Amino acid sequence: MVDISLLIGGRAGDGINSAGLLVAHLLSRIGYRLYMYFDYPSLIKGGHNFAVIRASPGEMGALRGGVDFVLALNQDTLDLHPDLLREGTIVICDSSRVRSPAICIPVPEILREENAPAVMGNSCIIGAFARAAGIRWEILEEVFSRHQKKGLDLNLKVARRGYGMAAEKMVIPERESPPLPIVSGNEAIGLGLIHGGLDAFVAYPMTPTSNLLHFLAEHAGDAGLLVFHPESEIAVMLMALGLGYAGKKTAVGTSGGGFCLMTEGLSLAGMNEVPVVIVLGQRAGPSTGMPTYTAQSDLHFALHAGQGEFPRLVVAPGDASQAFSWSSLALRLAWRYQVPAIILCDKTLCEGFYSVSLPADSVPSVEEPPPGTPGPGYRRYLLTDDGVSPLLFPGSPGSVVKVNSYLHDEAGITTESAELATLMTEKRMRKGETLAKAAGNLPGVEVSGVPGATETVVCWGSVTSACREAGSRLGLRVVQPIVLSPFPLDRFLGAIEGSEKIVIVEENAYGQLGMLLARFGIRADAAVHRYDGRPFSVDDLERRLKEVLA
């Protein structure tokens, strides 16, 4: 089975991310599924950026251990990745910046001769790569004309020069498989939210979800969205609640630091029952930590943030396809049950690129919230059997719609009565139970790897992709709870049934999923943790799993 990995590296500002995406589209066009990981430090120009692209016949969402090709736009690309380079790795480089016995392309000379700007140097290298990989020129032309529209003719000229200077080294065979779209996790979340009926998105920029803000802002016009970037995450969250109160299905995006500022608004949403969705992209903390690197260390923060007790939905999709479905579901569940919903993702998922099909009809349906009857008798917090009150928005004829951060009566007027405190607390609890039942009916626990195996890997979020592959290779069952609150205990117990040994894999130091499972009396036999800001590759994970299972 052909399974190709490629490293492309250069300085920040060299356009490594877009060059990597072009390579990904080339390989997608010849019939492969793609995954791309982009690694960059927290700076704008200089430094060392790199992307690793993997192409394989089946969908995947993790890297292997080494690479077959290196496209080096700087010396660091060769010097800083001894773990990825191996005997036989084909190196293609800009000879003005890199000393190597490899395929050397005199990029500045070519650019000068073609009168092309420096940024087109990448096209030159990509051209050389296409030739080295035996990719037909027509395919490169086609991919450039779809994905490199700016300065197309000149880019093609420059690429042609690179193509002409390289020789075929390792032919990647063409497959009979039409290309799939390649989207980032952030884009998949945005598309999922649109699928769920999103009306508005509010965010303050913060890695790794800034690109979700950019994506939705770019498509606001076509998609009929209101996209707004206010003064702080505090304002973000309160604006989202104002929009929700007025009937707009609203989501916000942030990372841990911004979510800290949102917690007072989160607790408000718990009390005033205005639905809101929070896209929480984890990164390496505490505090500023490593802003552009990954982590799974905010699970308990997401589960417990906010004063007081209130029901919430927390879902942690593992790849772009799950991100699409569960973002749509999170928005619709938040509205149906009038609760805050958190889409817990991370840098690896948000900024990784995946081949996806995202069939719109693959998302289970969720009904709309019960509509209120307009008129003077309307009560926003009507006590009901399932804890969910009929919903009306301000402007409804003859109705007064009152929401309140204080303990309130059915009409939304403040009270401190012991009796109402009990009734309203129990109303919110019943609503939580209703939500738990609904979430429990959804496919909130995924089983993959070798489903019948008695050795089981339990994981959550983006590390699932690496677990699936390592599990298949090592003969392990892989169980991924996607819904983390309300925890789908029955479904989870069913998924791990017959396991004789359980290993929990997560990218944090304290074992947060392990702690959550321990609450339900589920104890793991071993744990594999990683907390250096880098995602597990399949090879790394296999090694670590073998150690703990030996």
Added chain:
Amino acid sequence: MTERELITPAQNTWCPGCGNFVIQFALRDAIQSAVREGLDPDRIVLVTGIGCHAKMADYLNINSFYSIHGRTIPVATAIRMADPDLFVICCAGDGDAYAEGLDHLVFGAKRNSDITVIVHNNRVYGLTTGQYTPTSPAGFRGRSTPSGTREEPFNPLAIMLASGATFVARGCTRKKKDLERMIGEALRHRGFAFIDVLQVCASYFNVSGVYDRFVYTLEGHDERDFEAACRKAREWDYSSEGPIATGTFFRAERPTLEERLGIPRVTGRDTQEIIAKILEERR
């Protein structure tokens, strides 16, 4: 249609002599006038923060969002953005608008969001039993500053003028009729309307005597003249004794946030088609 009763049956818990009563009735009467002129009461939304002022949400029988401390303006801005048919009024305290939520106040003015902000400025924290606020006079002795504050108050009118508010006024609870008229004008103003209402706190900062002595109504002032507004705003420093002007200091027409955003009124989007189109571009 019979006229709606604008006061709820909720039990009122303000102290006897509280300035909030005056603001409540001035606001009610201003709303009632607006309703007589054709405003649909179902389209009014009141947003309050936390503090004595905020009980207004319980006492007025209109749509309301009883928010949290300092967070009236982002909520109000968003409600106004969500539905251009709504009239949004914020009642905020001085702790709310000037301390915990000052950034939102400045940004609300900067954006010229089409909302009305009424600050119940009693220059003390009442509900937490008497601590200084950003507009307490220098040397104010409160329970957190028993030997007196060691900082000057700031001037909210000057801040609002500097931030781009298009309607800047000051009222006083000792002059209910003027206040009612001012609120009516603020409601009619297209853009960010700000009223700093000097209000007595009967329990912790009762300066009725000072206001009765020094408060006067602006006359012959050109409210279109920004420089004159700045000069007038600086006449009183919120600390020393001296003339305290009330009335509209500044008024201007500027496009509102909502107009500039050109918020789409969307009906019947085909989300499947939007998604398919975006995916196709990424194939």
